[in-house]
Amino acid sequence: MARIALENEVLRRYFRLQLAAYDYHSETPDLSHILPVVKRMIIKETLIYTLGNKTKAAKLLGINRHTIAKYCNLE
Known part of the structure; x- marks a missing residue:
């Protein structure tokens, strides 16, 4: 939880800058x-939560599994 708060703060500061x-x-x-x-970042964290299960991550996020696969291929 502390890592997510830190990432949120980093994003907030970057956006403000x-x-x-x-x-x-x-x-x-x-x-x-x-x-x-x-x-x-959201997709990555959701994949960590679902232990890499793209179908479960997509369901949690309310998006298509192929969208998750697309973002995974961008890294």
Whole structure:
């Protein structure tokens, strides 16, 4: 549980740093690269929880098993 809290804090800080790098009044930040990182982290943690069972992980996350396989192949 402590590891997940730490990862959440790291993601939160990274996100805030990305936002802080832009001038709020003149630029629109491109944060599209963050969502795939978060998705991979969630899928990875769910696979650890299900002992690598992609079908169970997909059911827990409410997504297709092939989506899990796709994210696993990206690493």
